[in-house]
Amino acid sequence: MQHILLTGGSGFIGSNFVRFVLRHRPDCKVTNLDALTYSGNPQNLADLEEDPRYKFVHGSINDMELVQSLLPDMDAVVHMAAESHVDRSILDARPFVETNVLGTMTLLDAMRRVDPGNQKRFIHVSTDEVYGDLPLDQPNLKFNETTPYAPSSPYSASKAGSDMLVRAYHHTFGMNICITNCSNNFGPYQFPEKVIPLFVTNLIEGQKVPLYGDGSNVRDWLHVDDHCEAVLAVLENGAAGETYNIGGNNERSNLQLTHAILEVMGKGKDMIEHVKDRLGHDRRYAIDATKIKTDLGWEPTRSAWPAALESTVKWYIDNEPWWRNVKSGAYREYYNKQYARR
Ligand code: NAD
Ligand code: TDX
Numbered sequence: 001m002q003h004i005l006l007t008g009g010s011g012f013i014g015s016n017f018v019r020f021v022l023r024h025r026p027d028c029k030v031t032n033l034d035a036l037t038y039s040g041n042p043q044n045l046a047d048l049e050e051d052p053r054y055k056f057v058h059g060s061i062n063d064m065e066l067v068q069s070l071l072p073d074m075d076a077v078v079h080m081a082a083e084s085h086v087d088r089s090i091l092d093a094r095p096f097v098e099t100n101v102l103g104t105m106t107l108l109d110a111m112r113r114v115d116p117g118n119q120k121r122f123i124h125v126s127t128d129e130v131y132g133d134l135p136l137d138q139p140n141l142k143f144n145e146t147t148p149y150a151p152s153s154p155y156s157a158s159k160a161g162s163d164m165l166v167r168a169y170h171h172t173f174g175m176n177i178c179i180t181n182c183s184n185n186f187g188p189y190q191f192p193e194k195v196i197p198l199f200v201t202n203l204i205e206g207q208k209v210p211l212y213g214d215g216s217n218v219r220d221w222l223h224v225d226d227h228c229e230a231v232l233a234v235l236e237n238g239a240a241g242e243t244y245n246i247g248g249n250n251e252r253s254n255l256q257l258t259h260a261i262l263e264v265m266g267k268g269k270d271m272i273e274h275v276k277d278r279l280g281h282d283r284r285y286a287i288d289a290t291k292i293k294t295d296l297g298w299e300p301t302r303s304a305w306p307a308a309l310e311s312t313v314k315w316y317i318d319n320e321p322w323w324r325n326v327k328s329g330a331y332r333e334y335y336n337k338q339y340a341r342r
Contacts, residue, residue: 003029004235005074007061007107008081010034012190013125013224015044017080020228022053029053031070035060038330039084039191043322061103067110076121076235079107082162085193086129086155087338090279093154100158101165108169122177123235124166128220128245129156130181133282136216142288143181145243152280163243170241178238180231182246183287186308187224188315192323193334196309199258200316201323203265210339213277215255218284222248223308226300233298244296247287248303260305264313275339 004021008014009032018030034040036058048054059066061081071077081103083089083096104124111122131143132150151160169175190197199209230246238244252260258272293299302308316323327335 002027002075003031003073005031005033005070005077007033007077007079008040010036010040010042010044010056011080011084012039012044012187012194013185013227014080015041015189016187016224017078017228017231018045018048018054020225021232022048022051024229024232029055031055031057031074033057033059033061033067033070034081037083038334039193041189041326043325044189062098062106064106064110067107068114071110071114071120074120076123077107077111078123078125078231078235079104080125082159083155085191086153087193087278088334089153089155089158091337093158096154096158097161101161104162105165108165108175111175112169112173118174118176120176121235122166122175123231123238124163124177124179125231126163126179126181127156127159128181128183128247128285128287129153129282130160130163131285132156134284134286136218136283142286143245144288145181145245145291152282176240178234178240179243180234180246181243181287182227182230183220183222183248183285185222185224185227186312188312188319189322190224192327193331195254195257196261196312197316197323199261200265200313201327203261203267203271204317204320208271208273209258209261210273210275211254211258212275212281214274215258216253216283217281218251218253218286219257220247220286221250221252221257221303221305222246222300223302223312226302230292230298233292233296237296239295244292245287245289246292246298247289248300249289250300250303250305251284251286252305260309261313264306264310
């Protein structure tokens with residue numbers, strides 16, 4: 001039996017990962033260490049409260065003593081805890097450095113103390129944004145594992161910093177690590193500050209959708225369950241010290257995405273509100289996922305549109321109490337601050 005310490009398991013990808021692992025590896029146990037920041041929500045895993053294979057620990061990855069006390073029972077760490085939203089990093093970069101850089105370093109140092117022989121695996125879940133962005137007029141260009149890092153937002157700079165630390169701890173101390181760099185995820189339980197759940201829930205509420213700039217920016221959309229499957233494949237079979245890019249092979253401009261959501265929801269283009277662009281807005285992300293396919297046999301099977309988008313929209317329609325609760329209180333303050341300026 002494999003016992004995984006998952007950080008950030010109460011967030012979007014983390015909660016989907018807990019469910020995915022317990023469904024596909026019934027012998028596994030998962031302990032979720034989560035600080036329950038604004039994006040961490042115990043409701044995301046309410047259905048697993050009675051499952052003896054799942055345990056929740058409320059705490060921060062920056063708490064060295066706590067992390068050290070948890071590690072001896074674990075076979076592996078899957079590190080997802082982060083400040084994850086680009087727009088918030090533009091408002092205030094500090095929490096991004098504290099959690100993404102210093103928090104990752106604390107985890108790595110705790111691993112070294114508890115596991116000096118490097119028996120335990122450490123999977124660092126990162127983003128394609130560390131590579132910067134691609135031009136819109138050269139569709140053949142994609143990020144691969146040798147693309148130089150060129151992060152352009154405070155968020156991606158903090159993730160790049162954490163990736164570099166993880167690489168350095170492998171090089172210097174021989175730690176048994178892998179890094180995954182993934183494209184934009186979508187699916188159930190995504191915090192509605194991210195574009196798909198924001199647009200879908202706005203439309204259910206009868207509000208317009210705020211499209212940044214001219215909507216020409218391109219993202220590569222991956223269903224969260226495809227991402228979870230890829231992370232599990234890396235955990236089980238990835239080679240120590242290696243990086244794996246994970247993508248959906250599903251590029252869309254934000255305008256195409258918005259039109260697709262409007263169509264699925266039966267709404268007109270009059271619901272689009274063009275607002276001021278994001279500062280430093282990356283133009284295009286695109287992943288070349290050849291390495292993970294060749295080495296680990298993984299490729300996306302759940303991300304194809306329109307089916308994957310339709311089922312995601314349906315999830316938000318069917319789970320209105322979940323997102324109404326999330327969109328109340330402090331979130332409203334953030335939303336008003338974010339969009340009042342635009
Ligand atoms: P999220 O914001 O939904 O969840 C983050 C979780 O981390 C929350 O539960 C939060 O409470 C927890 N957390 C934050 N600070 C913590 C701390 N100090 N200690 C313990 N827990 C803490 O984010 P997400 O979208 O699920 O992203 C998960 C990971 O995947 C992140 O590392 C992100 O950079 C990466 N990623 C996300 C995407 C995407 O499209 N969402 C794509 C590629 C990579
Ligand atoms: O209101 C909006 N209007 C809009 O046009 C929002 C919130 C976003 N957008 C645009 C900006 C981006 O081009 O939509 C695109 C997607 O935006 P986000 O959902 O904020 O995602 P992005 O900035 O691309 O980053 C995401 O993918 C990589 C995740 O948030 C990161 O955690 C991940 O690393």
